[in-house]
Amino acid sequence: MTLSKTAAALFNPFEGGRLKLENRIVMAPMTRAFSPTGVPGPNVAGYYRRRAENGVGLIITEGTVINHPAAAADHGVPHFYGEKALEGWAAVVREVHKAGGKIAPQIWHTGTAREREKFPDSNVDPIGPSGLSLTGEPVSEPLTLEEIGSLVQAYAQAAADAKSIGFDAVEIHGAHGYLIDQFFWDVTNKRTDEYGGDLVGRTRFAVEVIEAVRAAVGPDFPIIFRFSQWKPVNYSAKLAANPEELERFLAPLSAAGVDVFHASTRRFWEPEFEGSDLNVAGWTRKLTGKSAITVGSVGLDSDFTSLFEEGKGGQTAGIDNLIERLERGEFDLVAVGRALLTDPAWAAKIRDDRTEELQPFTREALATLS
Secondary structure, eight states: OOOOHHHHGGGSOEEETTEEESSSEEEOOOOOOOOGGGOOOHHHHHHHHHHHHTTOSEEEEEEEEOSSTTOOSSTTOOBSOSHHHHHHHHHHHHHHHHTTOOEEEEEEOOGGGOOGGGOTTOOOOOOOSSSBOTTSOBOSOOOOHHHHHHHHHHHHHHHHHHHHTTOSOEEEEEOTTSHHHHHHOTTTOOOOSTTOSSTTGGGHHHHHHHHHHHHHHOTTSOEEEEEESOBTTBTTOOSOSSHHHHHHHHHHHHHHTOSEEEEEOSOTTSOSSTTOOOOHHHHHHHHHOSEEEEOSSTTBSSOTHHHHHTSOOBOBOOOHHHHHHHHTTSOSEEEEOHHHHHOTTHHHHHHTTOGGGOOOBOGGGGGSOO
């Protein structure tokens, strides 16, 4: 079937920031929690392989936790440390590569998002820069400088392991109110030392993580960094209130070694600041000169919050506006989340103009690895 002009831009090759892909479609990281004891099995490998063999250019895995006792916030979330977990991930990589795809793990620490009641047999406290929850309530003691240093090295080790077992890139999770983002946000970071202060000062932990990851993987391995303005307790929150603040925030991260920024938002079509149609990925690309991934309800008519607020999924939606933005260079890559979760062949159907076959997202899709 002839590729429609509308969708063609999604299937142009991409090369930028040490990353080379056959097309512009990225599978967004989505927590699935199908890895008992933290070890991904053949079902996880098959889940990712199906997206690769249906034309996804880059798969970013669900969040995988670094080697720290308080890193995970839920059971079944895969580890990115330990012999068995890394063997499981090596099998995932092999399957994706056999299908002609590329894959990056998202490395993650949930910080104070870890809830004690979910781990009744553990005496490990959640951690954060100031020991505060996302609502600003004390839940533990502030991190010491020694603890911060060990966390930086845990991220670096995870990245080194990703490279050694064959991954094509690594994504550092710095979004959505988790540990790195807790350093960014003034609600959760009240530190008065070098890891606190103004917005630039609050980037120091992330900068050290990025620098350590770069040192661990060498100069040619792609590093993706995901960030968000919004927080799970405040969808209107903004780390940066205007483009000038966003530039100050991004500059140290870019200089530390990020190749590609993954700018998370709930709805890709929404402008980030008044006076411009650019979304947050567009501003990120403009301000840093680095490649940017957009994300947020691609291919669906409602954002993910409807799943929790109303119990709804999402009907399929057109992507003409997305393609227009891609064609004019607002961003470089497009991350697809729930549409790909429910429909492994989403990219192939878009490529082949089989849009009538696209499947809506439903809550039931979360129950299986289809």
